[in-house]
Amino acid sequence: MxxxxxxxxxxxxxxxxxxxxxxxxxxxxxxxxxxxxxxxxxxxxxxxxxxxxxxxxxxxxxxxxxxxxxxxxxxxxxxxxxxxxxxxxxxxxxxxxxxxxxxxxxxxxxxxxxxxxxxxxxxxxxxxxxxxxxxxxxxxxxxxxxxxxxxxxxxxxxxxxxxxxxxxxEPVAPTVEEPAASVEEMERFYVHLEEALRSIGYLDPRAPKLLMRRMRRLYGRARPLESEVSILRGILSATLAQSSR
Amino acid sequence: MxxxxxxxxxxxxxxxxxxxxxxxxxxxxxxxxxxxxxxxxxxxxxxxxxxxxxxxxxxxxxxxxxxxxxxxxxxxxxxxxxxxxxxxxxxxxxxxxxxxxxxxxxxxxxxxxxxxxxxxxxxxxxxxxxxxxxxxxxxxxxxxxxxxxxxxxxxxxxxxxxxxxxxxxEPVAPTVEEPAASVEEMERFYVHLEEALRSIGYLDPRAPKLLMRRMRRLYGRARPLESEVSILRGILSATLAQSSR
Missing domain, CATH: 3.40.1280.10 (SPOUT methyltransferase, trefoil knot domain)
Known part of the structure; x- marks a missing residue:
């Protein structure tokens, strides 16, 4: 107050x-x-x-x-x-x-x-x-x-x-003080995600865009923080490392 | 009323x-x-x-x-x-x-x-x-x-x-969208996610709960639809199949 x-x-x-x-x-x-x-x-x-x-x-x-x-x-x-x-x-x-x-x-x-x-x-x-x-x-x-x-x-x-x-x-201070990921960061994430989905054979080659659109819709709603995108990309890197072994 | x-x-x-x-x-x-x-x-x-x-x-x-x-x-x-x-x-x-x-x-x-x-x-x-x-x-x-x-x-x-x-x-808008995933479905998803994260070696064994809590925050905000949880679990299954090869 x-x-x-x-x-x-x-x-x-x-x-x-x-x-x-x-x-x-x-x-x-x-x-x-x-x-x-x-x-x-x-x-x-x-x-x-x-x-x-x-x-x-x-x-x-x-x-x-x-x-x-x-x-x-x-x-x-x-x-x-x-x-x-x-x-x-x-x-x-x-x-x-x-x-x-x-x-x-x-x-x-x-x-x-x-x-x-x-x-x-x-x-x-x-x-x-x-x-x-x-x-x-x-x-x-x-x-x-x-x-x-x-x-x-x-x-x-x-x-x-x-x-x-x-x-x-004054409005209540936002509780999430970390920055949200920028559009640019999210785009890099989606490129990374698509690559990982291909590597594990999950992306349907007949309709790759449909799945990516649904992923964009899902993650777009969550509005991830920068730190969360880092974690997600860490997971994608680990997935890629695993599947290339 | x-x-x-x-x-x-x-x-x-x-x-x-x-x-x-x-x-x-x-x-x-x-x-x-x-x-x-x-x-x-x-x-x-x-x-x-x-x-x-x-x-x-x-x-x-x-x-x-x-x-x-x-x-x-x-x-x-x-x-x-x-x-x-x-x-x-x-x-x-x-x-x-x-x-x-x-x-x-x-x-x-x-x-x-x-x-x-x-x-x-x-x-x-x-x-x-x-x-x-x-x-x-x-x-x-x-x-x-x-x-x-x-x-x-x-x-x-x-x-x-x-x-x-x-x-x-506010009158409640009629339901137009697909059903959201229930808490129970989300719990099954988190179990599946943790399993996949372990399999690719991403989960820090010293602090497994911290990562899972961050994942819950992220996906909880997105409020996934049932169909989106199906996709996510499909990705996890493909990841697990890949890493066990």
Whole structure:
């Protein structure tokens, strides 16, 4: 994560309202920390602090220790420029509803104006309408209509993941840093391959081009590295040495 | 979810390898079901079935009841056209590494060729290199470098979410091409290849595994068709016949 990438994180908080199971608080903290989020607010949790929360945090207990406990959602978001509430269902009065990706973009953009809160409701009943009234938008994570029972920490994980994606300015560095073989190197490889296939008597003299075309198609898809072409050509040389014995 | 949207789901399986905590199996099943995934394979779980798994499944226990238990990853993916392994760390030899979104797209596209497996390793140690050798690609979920401890069910949740997104976006193209070689066919090819490399004296007896792993990377990227594997094995047979003369 670059400095530019981390700046928005300092202005973003996750607010859990009325959480029933302390294990979910710990799991939510862990989900946040894996995605580089650090600021946790808890509104009237049923049990906290709690050993179960610490256990499920699995190393993200620093977030639990620093968590801000509040008596109401109003208190937790009063200083925010933008708050977005999560909702699993449709509401009587339509709040502007975002998908997770759109939510992440708006949240990060919102940090330019001030503090931003992502608000998650109770495991069973979510956020009340009065609580949603304190939010400027609603985010809905699309789920299986026949089974929409997303775990609280899973919902936090998905939104934290989308925030992390949206916040990443730079594309992920390629993992293969070695150079790919050039067209020229591949052409030399194909000449070598054809020679070896002849030497072992595999190339059909009636249709040599057909086989070579299929080989080009196969190796072309693999886009070999220089080092891999070296290995392949080593194999061809050994094959030729063997067959000329 | 439309019919077109659900078709790929019937060809996609989630494989959990050597899961230590049964609670994670249940939570993974729940994560899958919220995103409309249904097919769970378990390779040597430490404890299963288990009340803790059922409790954490929270209504996704039908997935647990239908889960296929296997003794090895090879058994769980032998009939697959494409398998992708999750990895939390970088490896000595670069597997083609996908991000979650790219993985989801390739997985869904792969269902046009046959069965597709998403493979998740052990909580502590992930997948072994030998297990990754059975996969054609690796997916890495970007995490906080200072805290990359993503919970197993959270990793399943993120990838299931990306699959659901990708599935909603892109209709799967009808199968036009020939079938891709299965994992089992590729395994037979690698055995044959190793034999041929020995016969021409190319395999370094001090480090035979290293070369074979590089070969797996190369051919795994190409995702050979059944007919291409036939050609390659024909070449190997001709090589062996030549060298035994």
């Amino acid at each position: 670059s400095t530019a990438d981390t700046q928005w994180r300092t202005r973003l908080r996750v607010v859990l309202v009325g959480t029933t199971h302390p294990g979910n608080i710990g799991a939510a903290a862990r989900a946040m920390k894996t995605m580089g989020l650090e600021r946790l607010y808890l509104v009237s949790p049923e049990r906290f602090p709690c050993a179960e929360a610490t256990a499920r945090a699995a190393g993200a207990d620093d977030l639990l220790a620093a968590a801000v406990c509040c008596d109401s959602l109003a208190e937790a978001v009063s200083d925010c420029a933008w708050a977005v509430g999560t909702s699993a269902r449709s509401r009587h009065i339509a709040w502007p509803t975002l998908d997770p990706e759109g939510c992440a973009r708006q949240a990060i953009a919102g940090t330019a104006d001030g503090e931003v809160a992502l608000v998650f409701g109770r495991e069973r009943s979510g956020l009340s309408n009065a609580e949603l009234d304190l939010c400027q938008a609603v985010v809905h994570i699309p789920t299986n209509p026949a089974f929409s029972s997303l775990n609280l920490a899973s919902a936090v994980q998905i939104l934290a993941y989308e925030l992390s994606r949206a916040g990443a300015r | 439309s019919t077109a949207d659900t078709q790929w789901r019937t060809r996609l399986r989630v494989v959990l390898v050597g899961t230590t905590h049964p609670g994670n199996i249940g939570a993974a099943a729940r994560a899958m079901k919220t995103m409309g995934l249904e097919r769970l394979y378990l390779v040597s779980p430490e404890r299963f079935p288990c009340a803790e798994a059922t409790a954490r499944a929270a209504g996704a226990d039908d997935l647990l009841a239908a889960a296929v238990c296997c003794d090895s990853l090879a058994e769980a993916v032998s009939d697959c056209a494409w398998a992708v392994g999750t990895s939390a760390r970088s490896r000595h030899i670069a597997w083609p590494t996908l991000d979650p979104e790219g993985c989801a797209r390739q997985a869904i596209a792969g269902t046009a060729d046959g069965e597709v497996a998403l493979v998740f390793g052990r909580e502590r140690s992930g997948l072994s290199n030998a297990e990754l050798d059975l996969c054609q690609a690796v997916v890495h979920i970007p995490t906080n470098p200072a805290f990359s401890s993503l919970n197993l069910a959270s990793a399943v949740q993120i990838l299931a979410y990306e699959l659901s997104r990708a599935g909603a976006r």
